[in-house]
Amino acid sequence: MTKLSVNINKIATLRNSRGGDIPNVVEAALNAERFGAQGITVHPRPDERHIRYRDVYDLKPVLTTEFNIEGNPIDRFVDLVLDVRPTQVTLVPDAHNAITSNAGWDTVTHKAFLKEVIARFKASGIRTSIFVDARPEMIPAAAEAGADRVELYTEPYAKNYAADREAAIAPFVETAREAARCGLGVNGGHDLNLENLKYFAENIPNLLEVSIGHALVADAIYLGFENTIQLYLKQLR
Numbered sequence: 001m002t003k004l005s006v007n008i009n010k011i012a013t014l015r016n017s018r019g020g021d022i023p024n025v026v027e028a029a030l031n032a033e034r035f036g037a038q039g040i041t042v043h044p045r046p047d048e049r050h051i052r053y054r055d056v057y058d059l060k061p062v063l064t065t066e067f068n069i070e071g072n073p074i075d076r077f078v079d080l081v082l083d084v085r086p087t088q089v090t091l092v093p094d095a096h097n098a099i100t101s102n103a104g105w106d107t108v109t110h111k112a113f114l115k116e117v118i119a120r121f122k123a124s125g126i127r128t129s130i131f132v133d134a135r136p137e138m139i140p141a142a143a144e145a146g147a148d149r150v151e152l153y154t155e156p157y158a159k160n161y162a163a164d165r166e167a168a169i170a171p172f173v174e175t176a177r178e179a180a181r182c183g184l185g186v187n188g189g190h191d192l193n194l195e196n197l198k199y200f201a202e203n204i205p206n207l208l209e210v211s212i213g214h215a216l217v218a219d220a221i222y223l224g225f226e227n228t229i230q231l232y233l234k235q236l237r
């Protein structure tokens with residue numbers, strides 16, 4: 001069954017907005033786990049607009065589910081991950097000023113770099129995942145770089161879902177099949193929500209994990225955090 005990893009970036013956005021510690025990020029993560037989340041995801045960006053590096057250190061010793069740290073593997077990020085040693089690291093090629101993640105890796109061009117940084121994480125026993133677009137041609141190089149998994153960047157699927165869900169998911173199915181041929185696990189994330197998640201999970205072969213944050217936290221404003229996590233879990237059954 002596909003695991004739900006709750007991304008708590010937007011909890012940290014709310015906390016930072018007033019300069020204090022409400023809502024507390026660690027409390028939110030522990031509640032998310034208590035409500036059924038099978039993992040916690042954070043994306044500490046260089047400007048620390050939401051998740052701060054300090055949050056990552058605070059979360060690691062108390063989480064009881066899988067801990068996934070996403071980010072661009074700049075030196076500071078690599079040092080953080082090697083120091084904290086989460087369950088999984090997901091490498092994302094974000095520009096530092098990007099409002100959010102908006103593309104996967106060109107694994108062909110960056111294979112040598114990815115191979116070097118992945119080797120460091122694997123030597124520390126950290127599962128590695130590469131954030132990719134739904135382009136099957138990017139998958140072999142991800143495997144050659146030594147990744148354990150790829151994470152499908154699902155914004156294009158979410159954007160096109162309402163208009164034509166069959167067309168929207170087609171490249172993702174092909175990319176997931178290529179990942180299986182290359183021996184890679186498949187994760188997915190970005191803009192997944194209560195409308196589009198079930199169809200995605202039903203049609204993507206061997207989908208191991210989805211990481212969901214923005215829509216889930218927004219839904220929780222109206223539906224409550226516990227109820228919302230349960231609703232997302234129901235889409236994966």
Ligand SMILES: CC(=O)[C@@H](O)[C@H](O)COP(=O)(O)O
Pocket residue numbers: 007009010042043070092099100101131189190213214
């Ligand atoms: C890689 C990915 O898709 C998520 O980490 C997403 O980028 C969340 O980042 P923000 O919460 O900063 O939008």
Ligand SMILES: NCC(=O)COP(=O)(O)O
Pocket residue numbers: 007041070151188189190191192211212213214215216
């Ligand atoms: N990897 C995707 C993620 O962690 C959350 O993305 P989103 O649900 O906030 O768009």
